[in-house]
Amino acid sequence: MSPDASDASDADEPLVGIDDLCVSLGGTTILRGVDAAVGRGRFVGLVGPNGAGKTTLLRTIAGAVDPASGRVTVAGERIHDLHSKAASRLVTTVPQDTTVAFEFDVRTVVGMGRHPHRSRIGGWTEADTTAVERALDRTDTARFADRPVTTLSGGERQRVLLARALAQETPVLLLDEPTGSLDINHQVRTLELVGELVADGRTVIAAIHDLDLAARYCDELLLLSGGEAVAAGAPASVLTEPAVREAFDARARVARHPVTGSVSVTALPAGGHDRGGGAGDRREKNAGRVHVVGDNDAVRHLYALDAAGFEVSAGAVNEGSAVAETARSLGIDTVTVPPFAGVDTEARAAVARRIEAAGCVVVADMAVGSGNLPNLRAARDADRIVLVETRPFAARNHAGAAAARSYRRLRNRATVVDHGDVVGAVADAVGTDRTSDPVAPESATRATTDRGGCDTDR
Amino acid sequence: MSLRTRTVAWSTGLTGLLAAVLVVSAGIGPVSIPPATVAKVLLSADPLPLAFDTPRTSRIIVLDVRLPRIALAAFVGLALATAGTVMQGFFRNPMADPSIVGVSSGAAVGAVATIVLPIAFPFGLELQGAAFLAAVLTAFGVYLIATRSGNTPTATLLLAGVAVQTFLGAVISLLLLQSGRSLRRVVYWLMGHLGGTTWAEVWMIAVALPPLFTILLFYARDLNVLLLGEEEADSLGVDVERTKRILLGVSSVVTAAAVAVTGVIGFVGLIVPHGMRLVVGPDHRILLPTSALAGASFLVATDTLARSGPAEIPVGIVTAALGAPFFLYLLRSREVTGL
Numbered sequence: 176m177s178p179d180a181s182d183a184s185d186a187d188e189p190l191v192g193i194d195d196l197c198v199s200l201g202g203t204t205i206l207r208g209v210d211a212a213v214g215r216g217r218f219v220g221l222v223g224p225n226g227a228g229k230t231t232l233l234r235t236i237a238g239a240v241d242p243a244s245g246r247v248t249v250a251g252e253r254i255h256d257l258h259s260k261a262a263s264r265l266v267t268t269v270p271q272d273t274t275v276a277f278e279f280d281v282r283t284v285v286g287m288g289r290h291p292h293r294s295r296i297g298g299w300t301e302a303d304t305t306a307v308e309r310a311l312d313r314t315d316t317a318r319f320a321d322r323p324v325t326t327l328s329g330g331e332r333q334r335v336l337l338a339r340a341l342a343q344e345t346p347v348l349l350l351d352e353p354t355g356s357l358d359i360n361h362q363v364r365t366l367e368l369v370g371e372l373v374a375d376g377r378t379v380i381a382a383i384h385d386l387d388l389a390a391r392y393c394d395e396l397l398l399l400s401g402g403e404a405v406a407a408g409a410p411a412s413v414l415t416e417p418a419v420r421e422a423f424d425a426r427a428r429v430a431r432h433p434v435t436g437s438v439s440v441t442a443l444p445a446g447g448h449d450r451g452g453g454a455g456d457r458r459e460k461n462a463g464r465v466h467v468v469g470d471n472d473a474v475r476h477l478y479a480l481d482a483a484g485f486e487v488s489a490g491a492v493n494e495g496s497a498v499a500e501t502a503r504s505l506g507i508d509t510v511t512v513p514p515f516a517g518v519d520t521e522a523r524a525a526v527a528r529r530i531e532a533a534g535c536v537v538v539a540d541m542a543v544g545s546g547n548l549p550n551l552r553a554a555r556d557a558d559r560i561v562l563v564e565t566r567p568f569a570a571r572n573h574a575g576a577a578a579a580r581s582y583r584r585l586r587n588r589a590t591v592v593d594h595g596d597v598v599g600a601v602a603d604a605v606g607t608d609r610t611s612d613p614v615a616p617e618s619a620t621r622a623t624t625d626r627g628g629c630d631t632d633r
Numbered sequence: 634m635s636l637r638t639r640t641v642a643w644s645t646g647l648t649g650l651l652a653a654v655l656v657v658s659a660g661i662g663p664v665s666i667p668p669a670t671v672a673k674v675l676l677s678a679d680p681l682p683l684a685f686d687t688p689r690t691s692r693i694i695v696l697d698v699r700l701p702r703i704a705l706a707a708f709v710g711l712a713l714a715t716a717g718t719v720m721q722g723f724f725r726n727p728m729a730d731p732s733i734v735g736v737s738s739g740a741a742v743g744a745v746a747t748i749v750l751p752i753a754f755p756f757g758l759e760l761q762g763a764a765f766l767a768a769v770l771t772a773f774g775v776y777l778i779a780t781r782s783g784n785t786p787t788a789t790l791l792l793a794g795v796a797v798q799t800f801l802g803a804v805i806s807l808l809l810l811q812s813g814r815s816l817r818r819v820v821y822w823l824m825g826h827l828g829g830t831t832w833a834e835v836w837m838i839a840v841a842l843p844p845l846f847t848i849l850l851f852y853a854r855d856l857n858v859l860l861l862g863e864e865e866a867d868s869l870g871v872d873v874e875r876t877k878r879i880l881l882g883v884s885s886v887v888t889a890a891a892v893a894v895t896g897v898i899g900f901v902g903l904i905v906p907h908g909m910r911l912v913v914g915p916d917h918r919i920l921l922p923t924s925a926l927a928g929a930s931f932l933v934a935t936d937t938l939a940r941s942g943p944a945e946i947p948v949g950i951v952t953a954a955l956g957a958p959f960f961l962y963l964l965r966s967r968e969v970t971g972l
Binding site: 259290 | 725851854855857858860861862864865867868869870871872873914915916
């Protein structure tokens with residue numbers, strides 16, 4: 176399928192050019208000086224926080240909104256100078272809101288995509304039929320082609336509107352939140368389908384909320400923030416931690432997704448535990464040193480403690496494990512041993528050094544075997560211990576009575592907490608600046624949790 | 634069955650129904666004439682080549698007394714149902730009707746003013762002329778009020794229409810206070826009636842309607858696309874503002890032509906399109922012609938009811954009496970979408 180075979184313009188020329196675009200709606204400036212170029216056959220994702228101007232940019236590219244200044248060109252034509260029929264042979268939009276109020280059957284709705292190709296008095300041609308049937312097949316909507324569109328689910332309606340856009344046979348396809356109302360299965364299926372269309376030579380620009388999906392499927396991303404294009408290019412180059420923090424005003428971690436290998440963004444809770452700071456202050460690692468021991472359960476504590484501003488170390492863990500990967504992506508100092516290997520003397524010594532340097536040790540709710548028992552023993556030497564316990568130790572002890580004894584001794588000296596209380600307990604344990612503030616509202620509530628061990632310096 | 638086949642089948646059927654209703658209606662009245670005689674009279678009327686032998690009185694009653702009124706009812710019914718269909722599509726609201734942009738109120742002001750005030754028009758059809766002019770001017774005024782820098786949001790148009798209607802209602806009330814001896818005539822006009830129809834009136838609307846109706850038929854596909862929403866229509870290559878201007882302009886003129894002749898006949902433009910939409914679906918390529926034909930039959934039938942009682946009542950009363958309960962039924966039983 177070659178939607179625009181007649182266009183003989185230079186292949187290097189971007190198909191969609193956005194040039195110093197400024198748009199105002201109702202007196203408010205929505206887009207300021209956006210520049211972008213989209214090459215033929217590219218899948219470009221528009222990402223950015225709510226109100227960044229993603230939808231307005233799409234509407235302007237579609238010609239529905241007139242720019243205050245600047246211009247949009249599609250295939251060399253200034254879209255706002257074209258008659259709407261000519262424009263709709265170049266660009267079409269699949270809207271975010273898929274409600275269709277009237278009971279048209281699906282085939283009729285898809286057939287409306289042929290509108291720009293038909294004259295007012297011209298009849299329905301063979302080409303129209305072919306385009307509609309192909310669009311129905313392509314989007315897997317042929318099986319309910321004769322049902323009223325009002326009886327379909329949101330996901331099905333979305334595919335019908337996508338089919339309509341395909342029947343329109345435009346070289347450029349604009350999608351506004353194509354996955355917004357879909358479950359995870361249909362999100363992926365829709366984006367796979369869009370990917371196929373792009374492989375066929377269509378050019379797609381889509382506003383996508385989900386950064387992970389955007390990173391996974393788009394060739395390029397355009398990050399919008401406050402009406403400006405703040406970054407553009409390959410997903411990994413756009414979705415950096417500073418860029419995401421700046422654009423979304425949110426703490427986030429950017430890592431490689433372990434399964435898809437694409438960039439993955441994880442938002443973290445705003446501000447550390449009762450620190451009340453904005454997004455910017457998490458870099459000042461002055462809240463104290465903490466060492467974390469544990470397996471999978473430790474991942475969340477690494478995130479939370481790092482976000483709260485503690486200088487975190489971890490280990491010993493096996494290379495390639497979830498904890499090791501998390502620690503690496505957070506830039507945490509970690510003691511590692513090879514995959515499947517136990518903690519050897521050397522690693523044990525390294526752990527001991529870090530525990531000595533740390534004000535507190537967090538022992539996550541972990542399974543204990545002979546391989547990681549040395550970690551548990553090393554933790555026993557810490558000044559202050561925060562022990563996360565959600566399951567009885569017997570249920571996760573694979574190292575026999577010796578391990579149970581070590582754990583008992585550890586537990587006697589520890590502040591035993593649940594998942595949610597780790598940051599608070601650690602803060603109590605290491606933070607002299609915090610305990611000196613008697614009116615800190617949360618210290619009262621925290622006082623109700625176990626107060627042994629860690630609170631020795633109070 | 635393809636849309637084209639369905640459209641032809643439905644249109645043929647409804648044309649047959651209209652013919653039957655015409656024949657039956659022309660036979661009903663103080664002097665009852667059997668349908669067969671009516672049919673013979675109609676088929677041997679002037680332009681037609683057939684010549685049946687029929688009683689002279691039957692010929693006079695059918696052709697000169699009843700037929701003008703029946704023909705006018707058919708044309709007005711067609712006009713109101715067509716305009717109603719277009720307005721419901723235009724506003725994407727099944728509760729819209731042709732007078733929603735103030736056409737009927739405007740016509741009423743024009744008509745009542747000519748009755749009450751000493752205004753002289755140069756031609757014979759002064760009341761109809763004034764009503765028509767005032768109706769078109771009102772629609773145009775509402776359009777101007779609702780338009781800002783070339784855009785006419787339908788919600789603004791609707792609200793402007795409601796406000797202008799309210800204002801014109803006040804003007805009509807004021808004129809009624811001044812009406813004195815002509816009060817009865819004013820009230821009669823406001824109720825909507827088809828009595829005392831002349832062939833001149835019939836010809837006026839018969840000449841004006843077909844070209845306007847044809848224009849609307851050509852826009853049936855654009856109207857379908859507009860139902861999806863204006864921004865989507867734009868993305869599908871419909872010049873939205875221009876199409877809206879044409880649809881609004883033509884359907885206002887169609888409505889104005891109807892109400893100028895007959896006064897305000899309510900609910901035809903609301904219930905006929907809605908009823909037909911339930912039967913043939915929302916596609917305007919079939920909905921427009923079928924609604925038009927059904928509207929013609931509906932108004933001929935209701936006018937026959939209106940004039941066949943012991944005392945003739947204005948047809949507007951009959952359509953409203955039938956239409957309002959149907960409206961309420963729709964309100965209760967179906968989801969009202971839009972706005």
